[in-house]
Amino acid sequence: MQCHYYDAALCRSCTLLPTPYAEQVAGKERHCRTLLGDPAGLAWLPPVLSPEARFRNKAKMVVAGTVQQPTLGILDADGHGVDLRDCALHSPGLHAALPALARVVTGAALTPYDVPARRGELKHLLVTESPDGELMVRFVLRSTEAVARLRKHLPALRAALPRVRVVSVNVQPEHKAVLEGEREIVLTADETLPMRLDAVTLHLRPQSFFQTNTPVAAALYRQARDWVDAAAPSSVWDLYCGVGGFALHVAGPGRDVVGVEVSTEAVASAQLSASEAGLAGAAFVADEATAFALRTQPHEAPDLVVVNPPRRGIGPELAGWLEASRARHVVYSSCNAVTLARDLAAMPSLVPVQARVLDMFPQTSHYEVAVLLARHAVP
The missing domain is CATH 2.40.50.1070 (OB fold (Dihydrolipoamide Acetyltransferase, E2P))
Structure with a gap:
């Protein structure tokens, strides 16, 4: 991609601009594999690519x-x-x-x-x-x-x-x-901007968070939905749910889904989307994710938990709770593979089985990675 601002040294935010796009993506996947240790049994799905330009919403x-x-x-x-x-x-x-x-x-x-x-x-x-x-x-x-x-x-x-x-x-x-x-x-x-992704319409309020790359965000939600459907849980939590992107994509008949988000505005948006879609089994709670989990006994955990934390990751308390819980699967969506690797190390019985890099931020070193964890007995 050519940029006259970059060439004139007026803006250097796109730090990888001189690097061919295929090399950018390959480097991001190498970085992620190195951080996660590329353990045996972990299958890497092909990375999700983005348009090189005109992708920011x-x-x-x-x-x-x-x-x-x-x-x-x-x-x-x-x-x-x-x-x-x-x-x-x-x-x-x-x-x-x-x-x-x-x-x-x-x-x-x-x-x-x-x-x-x-x-x-x-x-x-x-x-x-x-x-x-x-x-x-x-x-x-x-x-x-x-x-x-x-x-x-x-x-x-x-x-x-x-x-x-x-x-x-x-x-x-x-x-x-x-x-x-x-x-x-x-x-x-x-008061809301409808964000239509496949068959799901999310409602974005002024202070709500939404991914900046719509096509890659849609691919991320589809990947999570496919993993959740394959695991076939009857109960799901979506922690750090934002406006309900993951929760609304995985909700459906015979499945109880609870989304947890500290922003009351985001929760109101998610509730509106669930109501419009007729998803009676999807509920949303305004609460801090770790505090919500810690008030629940580990044996009362849902079958599957989706986590989509900020760059700091889920942290030791929530990781410890998930490790002790009865949840059979975790879908972890991360924008910072460094904290992802730290959190995975704190959950040794939840083993990565599939992972996928999604290039949410072309021309920079940042990326999203989604990992499916399945519970295995620790020897």
Whole structure:
């Protein structure tokens, strides 16, 4: 993939850009195999590849510059804006939307936040595109001072971008490297962006997490569904369930599924999706995953547990609980193979039997890996 920003040394976020794509993927699989030790009996499925460009469904743009000439992109070493609205990673819908949103910044007189001077209002623009081409647009502001102006300009925004479904303001008043704050003000009647993946529609709220690569995320959910269906459990937990991606893909007749997620917004989204799909056997709980598990006796564990933790992994407490539990299988989806390897070492009776690298983040060293664990007696 060619990138004029990279060639001009304006952005070097894509650290593997000079490396041919096939070599990138091969290197990621080697890295993962090395970390996991490639134990006997572990079958590696072919890696899931991604488009090399236009795969990102989310743009996280730092806003800088001036009202009349805003930059949407990143900051340089001195805290000044570098405009990256032509980034080749963004989906076609995002690529088309960013110039229109820059005009909204000017029209609504949203003063970009000046990091060195610590003044201004608009810090970030966060834009997500659904598989159907609809958009969620979030303006991260330092205060609510400009909310009324944004409401006034909402018709103009929708005229320029008819596919916009959700618009919100996130309030992040602190001067620190934090993408967003806790308070969200939704400006549209619609509060969720439907994300249709195969036969499952997920509902994404402004502060909900969703994978940035839609085709690879769909492949990840299909892989988990295939493993779960082959194991045929009657009961499943989906820990760190987010908006319910794994839980809703594996739910079905004769199977009780419980999704656990600390975000109440994400749980509300998952419940809405389950209701629309008529999945009476799928329930969702707002709770911290480890705390939820530790309140359950190991002999009362479900047949199968799906875990999809953040980069820190599941940690020793949850790993110890799973090791002691009656769960026959675990599906572990990891975005950090280092912590995955640590967690697997703490669960010696849950043996990796299949694994698959999914290239969620082309042009970088990051990747997703899914592992199916089956319980074996430890000699």
